Amino acid sequence: MIVETSALTKRYAAHAALDGVDLAVPAGSVYGLVGPNGAGKTTLLGILAGLRRPTSGSVRLEVARDRVATLPDTPQFDPWLTGREVVSLAARLAPSTPAGKVDEVLAEAGLAEASDRRAGGYSRGMLQRLGLAATMVGEPSLLLLDEPASALDPAGRREVLDLIARLRGRATVVFSSHILADVQEACDRIGILRDGRLLFQGSLDQLLVGRATPSVELRLRSGGDQAAALLRRQDWVTSVRPAGAALIVGVRTMDEAEARMAGVLAESSARVISVGPREAELEDVFLELTS
Numbered sequence: 001m002i003v004e005t006s007a008l009t010k011r012y013a014a015h016a017a018l019d020g021v022d023l024a025v026p027a028g029s030v031y032g033l034v035g036p037n038g039a040g041k042t043t044l045l046g047i048l049a050g051l052r053r054p055t056s057g058s059v060r061l062e063v064a065r066d067r068v069a070t071l072p073d074t075p076q077f078d079p080w081l082t083g084r085e086v087v088s089l090a091a092r093l094a095p096s097t098p099a100g101k102v103d104e105v106l107a108e109a110g111l112a113e114a115s116d117r118r119a120g121g122y123s124r125g126m127l128q129r130l131g132l133a134a135t136m137v138g139e140p141s142l143l144l145l146d147e148p149a150s151a152l153d154p155a156g157r158r159e160v161l162d163l164i165a166r167l168r169g170r171a172t173v174v175f176s177s178h179i180l181a182d183v184q185e186a187c188d189r190i191g192i193l194r195d196g197r198l199l200f201q202g203s204l205d206q207l208l209v210g211r212a213t214p215s216v217e218l219r220l221r222s223g224g225d226q227a228a229a230l231l232r233r234q235d236w237v238t239s240v241r242p243a244g245a246a247l248i249v250g251v252r253t254m255d256e257a258e259a260r261m262a263g264v265l266a267e268s269s270a271r272v273i274s275v276g277p278r279e280a281e282l283e284d285v286f287l288e289l290t291s
């Protein structure tokens with residue numbers, strides 16, 4: 001394990017922001033720390049980065065402090081510096097940065113063209129990528145990224161997630177997010193934090209197996225409200241919730257759903273586009289664990 005904490009606790013006055021957290025991050029992994037607002041993600045990353053002190057418990061890093069790089073959730077740069085100057089400054093703080101590395105990471109972050117423009121004119125997505133470039137330039141062994149993609153639009157998120165995916169195998173990455181899809185896509189290990197407690201950590205497969213209740217995804221052209229009301233009255237239906245244009249119907253067993261779903265839909269006036277089993281997703285488990 002490149003990062004291990006033991007019974008880590010952080011109190012702000014009477015409030016426990018972290019409560020007995022045993023985090024274990026394997027070397028080389030991309031670890032997603034996910035949890036709702038206020039769960040303690042920033043506090044935990046801050047302690048790992050050495051920026052906050054724990055109230056009790058311990059942190060063990062199997063990596064020298066100068067091989068750890070941290071990206072705060074809203075990186076701030078002097079607006080008059082160009083992208084290249086920001087990354088060059090970061091390079092000077094790293095123990096030894098190979099020649100040409102500044103241009104290499106700027107290109108990797110998709111900022112080659114913009115590198116001589118001032119950071120004050122960058123978009124949010126560009127600033128986040130500039131922060132990543134500055135974090136990556138010293139070739140750290142461990143990157144701690146606080147919500148690197150959460151505030152971005154879908155295109156910006158995609159760029160940042162792609163950049164993180166490319167770090168796999170080159171460094172260990174711990175990043176926090178409250179966007180489950182990002183974690184599901186980018187991480188090979190997941191920790192779920194709520195109210196300062198680590199409710200689960202392990203691989204996505206370990207998380208999903210045997211936890212999420214089986215469910216069926218219904219796509220309806222119209223009549224969704226009536227169908228949902230009818231479904232809620234069935235004893236084999238455990239939950240009905242809208243997800244975009246679809247209804248996600250939690251069921252006791254798939255057998256019952258297969259035998260009885262068509263009958264309920266026929267009874268309603270819904271126009272059916274498709275009915276299909278839905279693979280357990282992180283969101284189901286997350287809702288199960290955190291609600």
Ligand SMILES: Nc1ncnc2c1ncn2[C@@H]1O[C@H](COP(=O)(O)OP(=O)(O)OP(=O)(O)O)[C@@H](O)[C@H]1O
Pocket residue numbers: 012016017035036037038039040041042043044178
């Ligand atoms: N410096 C502080 N003083 C007092 N309370 C704090 C401080 N920092 C965090 N907290 C509290 O500790 C809890 C955890 O906060 P933290 O910022 O670590 O959560 P988070 O999971 O990062 O949340 P978010 O997703 O909103 O950033 C919250 O209840 C927060 O109000």
